Amino acid sequence: MTEFNEAIYAALRRVPPGRVVNYGRLALVAGYPGHARAVGRALHTLDESYPDVPWWRVINAAGRISTNCPTHTAIEQRARLESEGVEFNEQGFISWGRHGWLENEDISVASSQ
DNA sequence: GAAATGACTCAAC
DNA sequence: CGTTGAGCCATTT
Numbered sequence: 001m002t003e004f005n006e007a008i009y010a011a012l013r014r015v016p017p018g019r020v021v022n023y024g025r026l027a028l029v030a031g032y033p034g035h036a037r038a039v040g041r042a043l044h045t046l047d048e049s050y051p052d053v054p055w056w057r058v059i060n061a062a063g064r065i066s067t068n069c070p071t072h073t074a075i076e077q078r079a080r081l082e083s084e085g086v087e088f089n090e091q092g093f094i095s096w097g098r099h100g101w102l103e104n105e106d107i108s109v110a111s112s113q
Numbered sequence: 114g115a116a117a118t119g120a121c122t123c124a125a126c
Numbered sequence: 127c128g129t130t131g132a133g134c135c136a137t138t139t
């Protein structure tokens with residue numbers, strides 16, 4: 001496992017239940033800005049070895065589930081999120097204004113609600 | 114080590 | 127938000 005993956009997992013563990021974060025922001029928080037795709041790869045390689053990593057709280061910038069993994073399906077991810085209180089749109093989108101992770105509330109989520 | 118791939122993102126239409 | 131095209135980076139082949 002690489003240092004990069006550890007950083008991603010560490011940052012992901014900081015995400016509280018009921019909150020979601022997109023790949024780009026997660027990479028930014030982990031200290032690797034611009035590594036959005038690498039985050040996707042890191043989560044893809046994720047397995048039972050890291051049970052405490054809430055991979056389901058990671059979605060794409062559009063606010064939608066992007067998961068396309070046989071072991072971690074988008075259906076399962078949505079179910080996990082809903083059980084945590086995350087609400088989905090009719091179109092399957094998540095409201096960043098309600099469930100977006102603010103990290104330290106220092107970063108402007110730019111939620112124009 | 115080069116080329117291809119992917120759980121991405123942003124800017125333009 | 128919908129789609130397209132280009133940029134991005136780590137892992138895989």
